[in-house]
Amino acid sequence: MLSSRNIFLIGPMGAGKTTIGRRLADKRGLEFIDSDHEIEARTGVDIPYIFEKEGEPGFRRREQQTIAELVERQGIVLATGGGAILDPRNRQALAAHGFVVYLHASVEQQVQRTARAANRPLLQASSDRRETLARLFEIRDPLYREIADLVLHTDHRGARTLLREIERHVDRD
Ligand SMILES: Nc1ncnc2c1ncn2[C@@H]1O[C@H](COP(=O)(O)OP(=O)(O)O)[C@@H](O)[C@H]1O
Ligand SMILES: O=C(O)C1=C[C@@H](OP(=O)(O)O)[C@@H](O)[C@H](O)C1
Numbered sequence: 001m002l003s004s005r006n007i008f009l010i011g012p013m014g015a016g017k018t019t020i021g022r023r024l025a026d027k028r029g030l031e032f033i034d035s036d037h038e039i040e041a042r043t044g045v046d047i048p049y050i051f052e053k054e055g056e057p058g059f060r061r062r063e064q065q066t067i068a069e070l071v072e073r074q075g076i077v078l079a080t081g082g083g084a085i086l087d088p089r090n091r092q093a094l095a096a097h098g099f100v101v102y103l104h105a106s107v108e109q110q111v112q113r114t115a116r117a118a119n120r121p122l123l124q125a126s127s128d129r130r131e132t133l134a135r136l137f138e139i140r141d142p143l144y145r146e147i148a149d150l151v152l153h154t155d156h157r158g159a160r161t162l163l164r165e166i167e168r169h170v171d172r173d
C-alpha cells in the first residue's frame with residue numbers, strides 16, 4: 001500500500017522540484033501542490049508581480065504563511081520554491097511534517113535548466129545568471145542539507161530514474 005506521508009521537495013531553481021513533484025504525485029495518487037502556484041492562486045497575480053510590488057521580503061512572508069498551512073495537510077507532494085529553506089520556520093515545518101527530498105543540481109545544470117527563466121525574478125534581474133545561481137547555491141546548499149532526509153543528484157538523470165529513487169527511499173524509511 002502506498003503511504004499517505006507527505007513528500008516535500010526542496011532544492012535550487014532548475015533542480016526539477018515542480019516537474020518531478022507533479023509526476024511523483026500522479027504516480028502515487030497524491031495531491032500535488034507547488035507553493036509558488038499556490039501563492040499565485042491566492043493572490044491572483046504572478047510571482048514576478050509580487051516581487052515588483054512587495055519586494056523579496058513580501059514574497060517570503062507570503063511563502064512562509066503558505067508553507068505553514070500546507071504542511072498541516074496529509075498525503076501531499078509539495079514542491080517548494082528554491083528559497084523556501086531560508087526561513088528557519090519553513091525548515092522546521094518541512095522537517096517535522098514529511099519526508100524531505102533535496103533535489104540537487106550543479107550550478108551548470110541550474111544555468112541550463114533556467115535558460116527560459118521568465119518567471120524567476122531573482123534571475124531576471126541579474127546580468128550574469130551563472131554568478132547569481134552560484135552565489136545563491138553557496139548560501140543555500142547547507143540549508144537544504146540540514147533538513148534533507150534524502151539528497152538526490154539530478155544532473156544527467158531523467159525523471160523516471162529520479163522517481164524510482166524517491167519512491168524506493170520513501171517506502172523504505
Ligand atoms: N531531471 C531533469 N532532467 C532534465 N531536465 C529537467 C529535469 N528536471 C527538470 N528539468 C527541466 O528543467 C526545467 C526546470 O524545472 P522545474 O521543475 O521548473 O524546476 P524547479 O521547480 O526546481 O525550479 C524545466 O524545463 C524541466 O523540464
Ligand atoms: O530560489 C528562489 O529564491 C526562488 C525560486 C522560485 O521557485 P523555483 O525554485 O521553483 O524556480 C520562486 O519561488 C521564486 O522565484 C524565488
Ligand SMILES: [Mg+2]
Pocket residue numbers: 017018019034036079080081
Ligand atoms: Mg518550481
